[in-house]
Amino acid sequence: MDTQFIRNFSIVAHIDHGKSTLADQLLLKSGAITQREFKEQILDDLSIERDRGITVKARTVAINYTFEGQEYELNLIDTPGHVDFHYEVSRSLAACEGALLLVDAFQGVQAQTVANAYAAIEVDLSIIPVVNKIDLPVTRIDEVLEEIETVLGLEPDDALMISARDGIGVDEVFEAIINRVPPPQGKSDAPLQALVFDSKYDSFRGVMTYVRIMEGTIEKGQRIKFMREGTTYDVLDIGQFRPEMRVCDRLGPGQVGYILTGIKDLGQVHVGDTVTDARQPAEKSLPGYQLPQQMVFAGLYPTDSSDFEKLRDSLQKLSLNDSSFSYMAETSDALGFGFRCGFLGLLHMEIIQQRLEREADVDLIQTAPNVTYELLLRNGETKKIDNPQEVPDAGSIQEFREPIARVNFILPTTGIGPIMQLAADRRGTYISTEYLGTNRALMIYELPLAEVIYDMHDKLKSATRGYGTLDYDVIGFRAADLVKVDVLVKGNRVDALSTIMHRADAERRGRNLVKRLKKEISKHQFEIAIQAAIGGKVIARETISALRKNVTAKCYGGDITRKRKLWAKQREGKKRMRQFGQVEIPQKAFLSVLEAGEDQ
Structure with missing residues (x-):
């Protein structure tokens, strides 16, 4: 087909602003699918996408559409909206000449709307603003158009008004794609x-x-x-x-x-x-993509050690479909052989784990996630670590650095106070506030990445009654007073429970951690001491008492020496168990490290 009749475009937006619904309508209106074949989220073919109602993978589809007597080929790429999958969006945009930027008619411009718009502008795409959900009983269309102009710098008069759910304005979307997205450049007789x-x-x-x-x-x-x-x-x-x-x-x-x-x-x-x-190769390769930078690392171990090779094969196949996560083999004294995996965020980590368990049928134990840190050693060497087990002795560390994220909060003005308090509690540095209208503001903070990825999104939603959104970008490393906190169970260090945290929070979080572990680890036939320690200094301790059994229950009267013999035998058995008994640590205990920071 002649390139002047081809259009390549992507649909980008914030979470739940209607990308997949619009893609469904474009397929239906163009005749790519029939009304009988039509179903919601037709391009979300992963079971996990349909179960959770979110797009995880970008999907491509070719549509034929006739406009003014001429048939056009429209190549659509539907993209995810969550911040963890921004790499999928950037890859999709590199294969397009235009983008439909969807904005909810009530929620307006959100954090990922801004991030995706800037990503499209960086690669010089033709952007078509589209206000979706105009059929809602309550809309803010005039204010939303003003936000499109002031925040994104796009012309509000160019915005299309549609309802993807009801199919209103979809024909105008087709017309805008054909008229406003430039055709691809390229010659059919050039080297491939x-x-x-x-x-x-x-x-x-x-x-x-x-x-x-x-x-x-x-x-x-x-x-x-x-x-x-x-x-x-x-x-x-x-x-x-x-x-x-x-x-x-x-x-x-x-x-x-x-x-x-x-x-x-x-x-x-x-x-x-x-x-x-191969016979007439091109002189040089295309620029390709910038490698994704994994931000969150966690250990994945098979519950059954015989599944190790099966897990390796599954990770290799999955990494082909999702190149934004990495993995390498590692061993743990507590969990055996497994893999250290890097992810773009906690949702990304959760999706990968669920896909492995569903698609590969492998039962997994996941350790508590942590971010990448940078160490300046006393010998002048700079070292990056993504596993707390790799932290050397405190005496050899000159400077401990943590990753810092520049966080953009978009929220109602009523939520400014709670967010300032939330950011201050998490060692945030205030940068600026910009008002997007009478009732909404953009606040920018610099926060430690570890404080952002774990539960910042949930806390933000609570503080703003669900109306706040955030987007973050890692800007570098900064020195901080960080320590490695080890967990000892029955005197033995459990490497998979080690974590890195700020010294000011260490004692509080250490106490919360051992309390949670006490609830998660069941009683054994011997007493178990659970300790949190920094180096050789124990900062918190809890004790799980031994299971009690009344060994003299069947002794009815008689000489006391009979009872004494049974008690002595029980004491010997408990002493032997304390020496050789193994403590079983359940899967849930390895995630207690995350929850330990929530209790104030």
Whole structure:
């Protein structure tokens, strides 16, 4: 197809502003699906997406739409809205020329609306503002249009008014895409350059590679080369998503689709790589993507140690479909062999764990998550650590640095006081306040990342009655008075329960932690001491008493020496159990480290 009749666009917005609903309507109105096939969230094909009602993975679909007698091919990419999946959004935008920026007609411009708008502006996309949910009984359309102008710098007169749920204004959306999104640039006779923007593993057909053709054409049977690894393969199959997989003979400039080459080695395909013709290769590869920076790290261990290899294979396949998390093997004295995994946030971590348990059928134990810290050692060396077990002795550390995030809060003006108190309690540094209208404000703070990712979102919602939103960006590391707190159970250090925290909070959180562990660990036949310690100094202790059994219950009268013998035997048994008995620590106990900071 001629490139002037192709449009590539993405739908971006804050959480729950109607991206997937609009995508459903575009498919229905264009005839890509029939009314009988129509269902909500048709592009959210992961079971976890449908269960939770959120988009986790960006999905692409090709739509044919006839406008003024001319047929156009519209390539749509539906994207997630949560801050943890912003990397998915940035990858999608790199494969487009335009973006529909959805704004809720009542909630208005939110934190992720701003972040996604700036991401689209950075890659020079044509942005079409769309005010959704105009059918709500209560709307603030005039104020929302003013926010679009003042906060985003977009022309309010260009905004479209739609209701994705009822299909109102969808035809105008098609018209705006065709008239306002520029066609892709590229020549069909140029050397092939195709951007790999996603991939997926199929157990029957190997790796399925999703590509956007920038220059040249790709055909079935063609010999292609992945420029990063330098490997060559024959194209066995080629096609597009409409929305189901549909085979075609070739893909030209500007088109989006998938290719199958029979690759079984998962390490051969990389997101951001360039595919070219093996016989007439392009001179240079495409810029690709900036590598994602994992912010949260946690250990994942199989409940059954024999599932270790199964977990490794599952992680490898999942990393192909989601390149924004990392993993490497590690061992723990308490949990055995497992993997240290890096994630973009807590929701991302939760989604990955649930996908592993559902798709790979592996039961997992997850350790408490922590962020990456930076250490300046006395020998002048700078070291980054993502596991508290790696922290050296305090005597060898000259400076302990924590990651700092620049946090944008968008909230009602009535919530300014509670948020200032919340930020102050979490060692935040105030930067500025900007009023977006009579009732809404944008507040900017610099906060330690560890204080942001754990429960800041929940606390924000509570403080603002559900109307506040936040977006954050890590800006660097800053020195702080941090300490490593170890947990000792029955005198033995449990490495998986170690955590890093600020010294001022250590004693309070240490007490809360041992109290929670006391509730989680069941009684044994011997007394168990649970201690929190900084180095060799114990800062908190709780004791789980032994199970009591009345061994003299069957002694009716008789000489007291008989009872004394039974008591002596019981004491010997308890002494032996104290020496050799093992304490069973349940899965829930490993997450007590998180909850320990909540109790004031």
